[in-house]
Amino acid sequence: MSEDPSTADLAVVDDAQLAAWAYGRASSADEIDRAHRAALELARRAELAVSSAAAQTAGAPRAAARAAAPHETGTRTNAEPIEHEDEPEAGISIRGRIAIGAGVAVLLIGAVIASQALLAPRPSTATSLEIFDRAETADERALIGLFERAGERVSLGPRELGDVGFGTIVAYRSLVNSSGVQEPTLDLVCVAAAEFTQRTQNTTISNPTCVARAVFEQRGITTTLYGIGGQYDVEWGPQGSAELDVLISESQRLVMEPGYEAIFIDRPASELDEQYVAEQLLLESAGVNITQFRTLNPVEAFLVDNPDSRNEVPPDAEWLAAYTGEALDGSNKRACLAIVAAGEQLENSCRPIEEMASGTITLQFERGDWRMLTSWDPSGDISTFASNSE
Template identity: 45%
Template sequence: MSEDLSAVDDAQLARWAYGRPGSAAEGERARLAAAELERRAAQRAGELATPPPSAGATVAPTPARAPADRGHPTAARAPEIDDVPPPDDEVPDPGARARARRRILVAAGVIAALVVAAGIAIPPLLDPAPPPRSSLDVFDREFSDEEREYLTLLQREGQRVNVGPRVIGTIEYGTVLAYRSIRNDPGQPERDQVCVAVAEYDRAAQSPQINDWQCVDRSDFETEGASVTLFGLGGQYDVDWGPRGRAQVEVIMTEAQRRVMDPGLESSFLDFPERELDRAYVDEQLLLEQTGLVVEQLRTVFPLGELLGDPTTEQPSTILPDAEWVAIYTGAPVDSDERVACLAVVAAGVQRESRCLSLVDNGGRGFLLEIEREGQTILVSWAATGEISAQGG
């Protein structure tokens, strides 16, 4: 005999219909409960579609609509709410709702259990952005060997360096440094300053130099940063270093400044000391009549006998006055501004062999001079970097 479930409420029916049966009897009751829920849902749907008239009321006949006048256009009428039947998916279904709610609750419970069991912390959807780092954090890292050398140079210039220096930018021939200087002079308020300086390699002095520096109060730096212009041998350095982020460095350089910083072939005249003999070639213009060139600078690099293996050339005091020398020089014709660089062999104010190259059109190239002596061939090179070398055989 079938169990009568017509008097059981919907919630209990849903628990029986969608619960897990433990026996055949409970399985049969679950089937009957599901059928009862479907019957009630169908009944409610029919009541919504055609509501029954109340007792004692009469139903008025629906007036017939007049046919449209096809001879005259009519305005389109928006359908009234009562004209549109409700879609099927909007009809309430207690059984469907109960099934969906149970699935959602079960899924949520399983996810929560997995998260708790694994000990997983669910992060927020959007992590807050980290605060921007201060530019002064550059002082937190360790010194490099190069920066220790710059510290010595700054102190040699009389700078009080309490923190730093640190390299904050390199461009062309300049290295921009940052350091902090804290002053506690008697009778004066303490000054905590952030400073920037430019270091360059001075070819004439054959060493790095600190050529300019500027400082701002730390309180001003932390709100506005530092925008300074530094002047060096290799140009004008514009430094824009804000309270946050890296320094921006630009340089304005003339061609004359570039030649000073990177003289190319002419750097040899800085690398080799000038002898008294070299000075005589320039002061007395010993080569002018023979070459037609006004010599600007000249260096006798090494005696040719040394390259040929002559042991008497090992001591400069033993070199004869008329000995042959490998020399380098620059000059220009009397009636022209076109400068040239020359490799030559000179002896007693006379040029024996030479090869010259235009300094304007050489494109940064070096060149060679080939010398024949005593059955030997000597190749002398003058590199674009200013290095002089020779080999023979």
């Protein structure tokens, strides 16, 4: 059997030292390579021992047969003693030798199998950074442009660590090589939150945080990422998967996924809107304690050629408005479309808050020859269709 050149330098090392190198903890590339070569050398020795044992056990039956046959010396009488060509050693029979040889073969074959098993990848030595060895997904590839626009250098990755609330926690590596230097002068392991905002239908990169690779390999990275849609706690060690947790405030939820309440986020409150809430102007006429209020358009704007003339609206004008409110005791929470004027509600259409996730509010009203239909859907869109009955 020819000797593997890769293990030639280990041929003179004893088995105990080889085993210590092969199966001990390896912390560097050189030690990992030495462990691999040591395991190969142990396997080579075990295979050689099996071959030698097999050769010895094959010759044993022939020796036993010769020992059992009579010694040919010519004519002999029954009184002559039978002499043997080979005499067994004291205390060990030929049968015993065969049995011992077979046992050694079994043990050595087991050693070969064990060595081969130990040459396979061991989960305990796998590092978290192996996540960058797999192929990227389409979603991960789409994030690269976002990192570039955010001014982040991504050398490897990004790779998803897990989805949490409105964010996907991703990891990436950032390497910087100085001119003429083979090893990177800056080697960082980073995490960030990629957050999708329902209202804008956009994904943004939030709060990238990095540590040096040497630090990561010792204790990993533990940090809190502060995004638009949540506070993300990340604990990602040198080995194993990341542990993720999230805290989402009500205001963050509304920003990321406002639903029917989008109108109150996207449209700044006017002085009139603030007055309706601060002075609870609908409490007397409608018995409603207002929690959120937005005027949308003056009714007159649907009837004239210049619908954007909000600055010319008189104080007592009729307004199409959207609001949320409840009874004084906090019950009967509802969302409403209404026509209001000078602090009074003239017409309205409402739905219970719990139905707004899947329901649409519609309000129909007429002014002169015009008929208006306004809709407020679960996504927060409010639209009005006007038609002339003439």
